[in-house]
Amino acid sequence: MSEGTEGAGTTTRERIVDATAALLRRQGYDGTGVKQIAREAGATLGSLYHFFPDGKEQLAVAALRRDSENYTALLREALDSSDDPAEAVAACALSLAERLRESDWRDGCLVAAAALENVGRSPTIQVAWKESLAVWQEQIAARLRACDVRPEIADDTACTVLSTLEGAEVLSRITSDDKPLRTAAGYLGTLVTTVCSLG
Amino acid sequence: MSEGTEGAGTTTRERIVDATAALLRRQGYDGTGVKQIAREAGATLGSLYHFFPDGKEQLAVAALRRDSENYTALLREALDSSDDPAEAVAACALSLAERLRESDWRDGCLVAAAALENVGRSPTIQVAWKESLAVWQEQIAARLRACDVRPEIADDTACTVLSTLEGAEVLSRITSDDKPLRTAAGYLGTLVTTVCSLG
DNA sequence: TACTTGATAGATCGATCGTTCTAATGTCGA
């Protein structure tokens, strides 16, 4: 076997998952082929279907689980970056902007990139995507509750913050400009300030 | 020829554009086949390539132009529905929620549904998508300027409003629940109120 | 040494992809 310069993952399975996540982020679900995944991972089709007998759907869910952890970590870091919850939420948007800019607007949120194609088509994928969104929303809500925001208000606020983050990322990618995310950072800050001041 | 029960468009070209728009909304770009478009439009491949010799990309751009008008009309109606700019912007989110719910979470924004797949791949499509976003942003910004909001502030606010609308629609479609859009409506209202009160 | 099992390798399947092609059909004015 010719072990060339390979990605981070050591095992074949890890390399496949990593490659899937990267390709789904850039090309979406329908735009990514199983053979392309195998090629990119330095694996063969046989290995791929050995580890993921249920095929592309199982592959996508596994990739999401992996990628979701990255996003959770990014959010955690940003949310803990300041004592001021407004600054903390704004930092989330700015972190996304930075990551996006550094990758030439290619590496965005996997959920956003490969979501709508499967709405009403693959329940498995739709549920997994929904779960990731719920985790992120709860993460933001918890940060707000820590500032004495009432639980229901915290949930609603977190929901809209997440909507704005995802939407601003889409706009930033389409326009190849981080302005939507940077602008959103400012408005999300004032939004959180308002919510917190209300108790 | 068997003229069955056909869609709204009279001419073949119109039926093709309408079918393309409907399918792109539901399935995205890569998920929609040219042959499927022709079938859905009640046209043949020959007719399709006669009117759209540049193929799928040209087809997508034409469909966007058509669909963009629909969205522009929806925004105009919502933005004119109230003298209060906050209520007007909130009405945009509620209109999107209603349309989405009525179509069982299928008919969303074409731009959002078929955008990310072509980022960094088809400049033609990316430019067209960008233009639609600019039109909608200007539409919202104009509504804010009419309430004596300073032009730069109006632009930034409109940008974030658009981000939130698109993002909330994505979340609503994934979760099959209009809560993200309805919640966003409330927060966008308070956001606009804050912006307007600052002069 | 035999046997089992996890993993790798890639040919092959039928279906569909976007596109091109030729031929036929309909609709005009001359």
Add this chain to the structure above:
DNA sequence: TCGACATTAGAACGATCGATCTATCAAGTA
């Protein structure tokens, strides 16, 4: 009636799709 042109019709192309298949290889156990 005739050509000119717009439109329709669908076969065909090479490529790729997701998935299945058999065969081989490597490591561990008896």
